[in-house]
Amino acid sequence: MKLAVVPGDGIGKEVIPAALRVLDAFGLDIEKVPLEIGYGKWERTGSALTDEDMSIIKDCDCVLFGAITTPPDPNYKSVLMRLRKELDLYANIRPFAPLANVKLPCNKKVFDFVIVRENTEGMYSGIEELHENVAYTTRVITRKGSERIAESACSIAKKRKKQITIVHKANVLKSDSFFRDVCIGVVKRNGISHNEMLVDAMAYDLILRPEKYDVMVTTNLFGDILSDVAAALVGGLGLCPSANIGDKHALFEPIHGSAPDIAGKGIANPIASILSVKMMLQWMGRETEAQVLGRAVDSVIAKGIVTPDLGGSNSMMDVSDAISKIINVLP
Template sequence: MSKEHNITLIPGDGIGPEVTTSARSVIEAAGVKVKWDVVEAGAKVMDEYKTPLPDYVLESIKKNKIALKGPVTTPIGSGFRSVNVALRQTFNLYANVRPIKTYEGIPTRYDNVDLIIVRENTEDLYAGVEHKIGDYAAESIKIITKEASTRIAKFAFDMAEKQNRKKVTAVHKANIMKYSDGLFLNCAREVAAAHEDIPFEDMIVDAMSMKLVQTPEKYDVLVMPNLYGDILSDMAAGLVGGLGVAPGANIGDDIAVFESIHGSAPDIAGKNIANPTAAILSGVMMLRFIGEMEAADKIDNAIKAVLKEGKVVTVDLGGKASTDEFTEEVVKKIG
């Protein structure tokens, strides 16, 4: 009998409450005992707390160490920079892990894609060090450190070893940014030298973009600085069916937050048509992280079965099922 887990649940904005409810239902159907600490963040609490990330959210995550999070709306161009960035920096969630995988039944031009993007999560341009220069310019400072670069490279190689992955590729722009990306690349090479059993290569980010579109099946673990990871993970999700099937995790030394790649999609919020697959698969990543392997496999296999059949899938995947109907079908397959 599995133990009860204390997990923070952040429903989020837009479609967040719908897809996190689906993930929660599926996790419970798989027999995992969870005491959910539901805390609100995002646009819905702005008026009351004057911030999208109240202290009680941080306190809950700090206490429980594990969180499942829905998408939270980030203001564009002004105001609070980003709840996601704030969480990553507050808890030093230095590794952003985004698996990209083809599922039989999802219409796509590609077969056998199964790669993981490992993105450094705390610095680069996302450190938010920027300022205006009079009224005619603005400057953002790209921060790359040896400590963070070495740490994320070690994380990528450790993951490759644990999951029996075949290759690690470091992605960079060191041909132009010789100091910042050059430092990242040198750190990756030093870590690679200590893992001779795993093949290593490096790739300039623009060439990597082309290669991912041409032959994504040739890549396995990709490790890169923050900005490139954000862009390439969204692009790679497009190769396998879209953001609706792309899960993610933010992992630190003692705290981890699991969330889909996709945003809050306010245009379809409340319509019961959102695809909860990414949220459910983020839950699968979470279960594996906390050692609930059997339940994780049950859910993963159920998702594969529903997608392969293609009879009860959401609109974005070419079907007509509602969020609830898709969730119920996954629960049936767990059976």
């Protein structure tokens, strides 16, 4: 197994090494290929992600990714958008369930849902024009893209409660009517029960009644926004992992950004990156190791070994080291 390691910018340079220490505790035969990619590289060389970088990544099985700073500069091209498109990582999988012993800021209800976000088109298709007095962004929704993200949602739903919520804005956007109709067709063919929600109503109801939902499938922008809403329910972005899955490659990353305000202070929460490693282990077929990792995270939180965002006083490496030590003693 060959793993491309891309820390990126800001706290990405801290949380990814912390996550790798946890991965190393399992002693697996994984070849790590470190790559410098991101805004820092762009500032120095004029290119955040080179063709050579892409070639190396395509030669790897999967990617462990940190975070990227994206400046408000029209000459800067999004690294993640290029990776998702060129690797065809069309399914962004973001699970949300409270971790044991984490104080929930918004809701004390028990919930466990997954947001399945189309990852390569929609408002993030990258087709834009910027002029002096007007700017254009083209929203692309294709049958192929809608069908395969719906199939991904069905695959996940079949292993859970077999319930899918299709999230859209079809009352305003014709392209969302198309997305909804294609998704309904796929869901029915798979024998999965479904309902649908307008995205604004979904954001409202997700806060009030998260326990109602199991698997949500939606378009790129809506999935991005709803994921941050959901992160508040579980205790913050520092706890939320994600997987970007394609037919040939996969990329695993925390959903948080580069957080330049706390970069270099050693206080970033590494749990999102560590749980992204858990998702990577599951993708590799290493379910036993993934479950051990999850139990180790729960144990460390229960002991109160947490970073300041969770009310603790521990450093990022304190958390990472504690999880690694528990992995070494768990059966």
